[in-house]
Amino acid sequence: MADWSPRPSTDQETAPLLRDPDEEDTAANEESTLMDRINSVAQEPLTPLTKVLLVVALILLLLSSVFIGLFAGVQHKLNLERGKHDDPSSTISVTLTATSTATATTTATSTSIATTTASPPTPTGAPEEPVCLTEDCILLAASILSSIDTKQDPCENFYEFANGGWLRAHPLPADKGSFGNFEALAQDNEHVIQRILEDQSSTSTFTTSDDTQILAKLRGFYSSCMNEAYLDDRGHEPLMVVVNNIRQMFRGKQVVIKDENGDSNGLTAALAYMHSRGLEALFSFEIEGDVGVDPNHLVLWFSQPSLGLPSKEYYDEEDIRSVYQDVVQRLLLAVSDEDEKNAQQSSNASPALVQQNSIWPPWPWPPWGGDDDDGSDGGSGGKKPINKTKRAHKLAQKVLEFETKLARASLDLDILYQDPIATYNPAPISNLTDSLPQIHFKEYFSTFASRNYPDRVIITYPPFVQSLSDILNETSSDVVEAYLVTQAALSLSSYLGMGTEAWQAQRTLVEALSGIKKGAVGDRAEYCVNQVEQALGFAAGRYFVNETFSGESKEKGTKVITDIVKAFQRSLKGIDWMDNKSAKAASDKAQAIRVKVGYPLSPDTTNPTSIANYYAKVTGDKDTFFENVLSASINNEIRGWLQLGKQRDVNAWEMYPSMVNAYFNPPANEIVFPAGILQPPFFKKDWPAYISYGAFGQVAAHELTHAFDSAGRLYNQHGKLEQWWTNQTSQGFQAKQDCIIKQFSGYSIDDGKGGKVYVNGNLTSGENIGDTGLVQAYRAWKAQYDSSYEAGQEFLLPGLPYTREQLFFISFARIWARSMKPAAAVQRIRTDPHSPSKYRVDGTVFNIKEFGKAFNCPSTAQLNPPPEKQCIFWGR
Known part of the structure; x- marks a missing residue:
């Protein structure tokens, strides 16, 4: 070490x-x-x-x-x-x-x-x-x-000033649509885990039987992913197992679910099978606290699903629709070809008869008749040969039309992400079952939590339920089946060998949406380590933490966070839009926030038995990467459903220790900082304080401020959704929120096609308000400066012609360095509640007067506006 x-x-x-x-x-x-x-x-x-x-x-x-x-x-x-x-x-x-x-x-x-x-x-x-x-x-x-790029004026373009040199030195890799300091650190963390997975001696000090079991599972999972020759040899076989199960269940030929009358429901069975493996389709469920009654009591939430395209806007763009339809068609043809090949291998019949009997989906197509009579006569001694390509093309069109209807029926992301009141709609379970009779929910629930049928559900967007029912009523079963199959194929094809048609088809869509160079594929080991983290993140985290997070890291990281909490509480006295009653309540909420740093206690990363039990049902066998992924997904889904109706585990985490991220959970009123982000360029226990408070301090202040942003402010200190500010304070906050929405809505990016795409100020308002917390990190650093200076923790660095104050802001800006392809930038603007990196820097310091003072910016500078033009949330 x-x-x-x-x-x-x-x-x-x-x-x-x-x-x-x-x-x-x-x-x-x-x-x-x-x-x-x-x-x-x-x-x-x-x-x-x-x-x-x-x-x-x-x-x-x-x-x-x-x-x-x-x-x-x-x-x-x-x-x-x-x-x-x-x-x-x-x-x-x-x-x-x-x-x-x-x-x-x-x-x-x-x-x-x-x-x-x-x-x-x-x-x-x-x-x-x-x-x-x-x-x-x-x-x-x-x-x-x-x-740093000293050719840039920090008072006019601080992002480029702080990051121009980094951006020049780090051209975007051909296999990535986006790459920045977050991704660079994630790679460094993955290299640590890679050494653990490949070097047996790196973990020689872990000699317990549980550690032996955990390490064997981790290394077996990694080895199965790295065995590309075996993946190529298996071809589409693993995917076809899933596809055939979906089809057989949907058609009722594999009866696994029956209703109370003994009748089978193919759609219910197919959906339960998919959802239990983390494959979204038609709708989604989540187990989370009942924020309107008891935030720690875990209940069922019903919501819209993820779509084949990242957001509903893409369904209105002809070029993307064309690419997506082609991908769906290729997936359908790949499945059809596999059917034909398997039928040929298992039958002595003539090739023509095999082709006719192995047609998928069932012919004729479309089932209601149409202008496709030249394709086949439905197997009645046909006069013309079957045209698989034409059939798949028409079916792909119908699947795209079906998904387009789902997209238009879905709630806009800015409301889904930013309005917890609008998305909290508790109702008796009968409201859901009566509105969506195509799904037998009692039987569906029995797949996940036997004998645990909920009597209440929270629906994020009630109109979607009725819309979904109407869409299903007007759509043929063949289109619904094809939709389910292609959704599964899109999700799972990336786990196949790269030589398969399904892998290449889904990759075409990834390239179109992210701008990745065609055919450019990144390092396999990097990909496989990431898959290990996704599937067995808490297990890998045990050894990652041992390598990277020892000594005083946890203590010093926690001190930065708690100092910022204190700075926030002190600032409440000087906020012009918040009255004393609301300020007292806000201080109490800040004081009550649970701070979690480094690694979880559930599962306990320090206890190998806890980790082994947590992943007991996850396989890690050699050469079965596809099945390993599904095994981890099933384990994760079932574990979540088993919490239904129970109390929240306050020691549980939503992120694994090596993740380069952090989060605020409103119902739990907690802020969480994995060890993965407490690394350079964000944090190092021996750095001068002005660097640590500028870099990691911004992350900590951002997550704290989420407790008081446009959504977080609606939860009280116990995580309950209620009005706990006075009306006057709420109105004052709304004026500030309107200000920042207007500010960021004026920012735009180049779409790569000669046009501009503007930031969605409503979608990003919560994250933009979170970024205003930088001023709290600055105040926290200043408040501890004297004692820190005396302790020798404000030492100067060689060769830097900048004051400590300037270096505080430079350290903040550097963490957001990022290169991005135009296509990836457009996708993020449409789907990501975070603003583009440039505006997370310049848009944030625009509202902090201490920045202009630190760099002696003239009053005419772009980033030193007069107070009346700033959106100042947390006092002056």
Whole structure:
């Protein structure tokens, strides 16, 4: 395990850069003596200790060369005032650009000072601050310097200023539609897990029988994913098992569900089979707290499903519709070809008879008749050969029309994500069963939670239920069956070998929607590690945490969070739109928030028995990757349904430890920060505080602020959905929310086709308000500054011509560096409640007056607007 602690003081460079002329003779003599000693040593054999010291010296020399190169390359082009600062801790300003005046001096020693006029030192001057010259400090400084683009004016385009260098150095990989610091860190975390999976010795200290079992399951899962030759050899076989089960159940030929009268319902059986494997179709269920009654009592939520395309807007775009229809057609043909091949292998009949008897879906098509009579006569001694391609083409058209109706009946995402009142519609279960009679829900529920039939359900969008029933009534069974099959194929094809037609068909859709270069495929190991995390994330997290999250990381990360909570509570007194009663309630809610950092206790990542039991039913057998994925999905779905009607497990997490993310859960009133995000460039326990509070502090403040954003503010401190602010305060907040909606709705991106797509200010309002929490991170850093400075945790970094305040904001901006293809950017704007990265930076600092002050921005600067144009939520 790497030692991330600072180097001892003996590694720091303390010799002055300029010598006293009177000492030159002495220095020469010392140099001569040193050479004599070197010659003497060179004639002696090298001991092992000497060899080690030589290697260390070479490493230090290399690091020094890198630092000197970066130091010399900095071209400081900011026309900003350097010198004394409001905060006494920032009175020393390091400047690397020499001026042209005859009196200007630039002195570089282990402490760097830049002045505009030469003046002799005085006894009463501020003491020079030491600069950290450890390896970690040099690397951190170099990372910041390489990220910055000094050609940009931070007061006009802060995102490009803080990230221009990074963006130039990290061109978008051909196999990715989007890549930024979040993805870069995720790759680093995956490399840690990859070493654990591939290197048996990396986990040699874990010797319990449970650890042996867990590691075998992890490594078996990974190995099955990496065995591409076996995947190619199996072809479509694993997918066809699922497809055939869906078809047989749908047609009633495989009776697994019967209603109380003993009648089978094929649609119900097929849906239950799919949903139990995480394959969405027609609708979705979730087990979550009853936020209107008891947020910790887990109940059933009914909602609309995910669609084949990312959002309903795509169903109105002809070019995407054309691509999607072609993909559906290819999947249908792939299934038909497999049917024909299997029938040929299992029958001695003539090829013509095999083809006729293996037609899928059942012929004639369409079942109501039409202009397709030249395709077949339905098997009655047909006059013309079967045209599979034409049949699949027409069926794909009907599937697309069916999905388009589902999309139009669905609730808009800005309401689904941002309005918890509109989406909380409790009702007796009979409301659902009566409105959607095509589904036998009692039998459906028995698949997941035997003898646990709910009497109440929460429906996110009641009109969708009736619309779904109407759509099913007017759609033929063959189209519904084809829809179910293609939804399963779209979800599962990525787990097949890349040589299969199904894999290539779904990849075509991915490329069209994300802008990925055709045929560009990323590293297989990276993909497989990600699959291990998705399926067995808490198991992998046990060993990831051991490698990356030791020592004081958890303690120091938690301190940043709790400091921000305190800063938020203090700020409530100065908010002009919040009255005292509401401020007190808001403070109580902030105080009540559960803070979770690093890793969960349910399952307990520190306890191998807890992990082994959690994944007891998940297979990890060699060479069965497809089945391993389905096994993990079934385990996850059934585990969730078994919680129905129970109390929330307050120790449970929704994210695994290595994930580069964080979240706020309103019903649980908790904020959660996996160990995966508590890594550079977000956090390191030995970094100066102004860096940690700017980078990870923004993440922490963002999640805290979600408790008081457009949706989070509607939940009280117990997670219950109710009005707990006064009407006056709610009206004041709404005015602020309207302000930020208007601000972000004015931002746009290039769609790659010569047009613009504007940010949906309603969809992104909650996340944009969350980003305003940056000011709380800044205040939290300032509040602890004196004690932190005394403890030596506000040390300066070498070669950085910026104040601590400026570096706080630079650290914030750097975490959002991201390159993205236009197609991927359009998809995110339509589906993602987060604004594009550029606006998460510039749009946020636009509303923070401390930013303009830190960079001495003129009053005319784009990012230093007058107060009346800012959307300031949390006081001045």
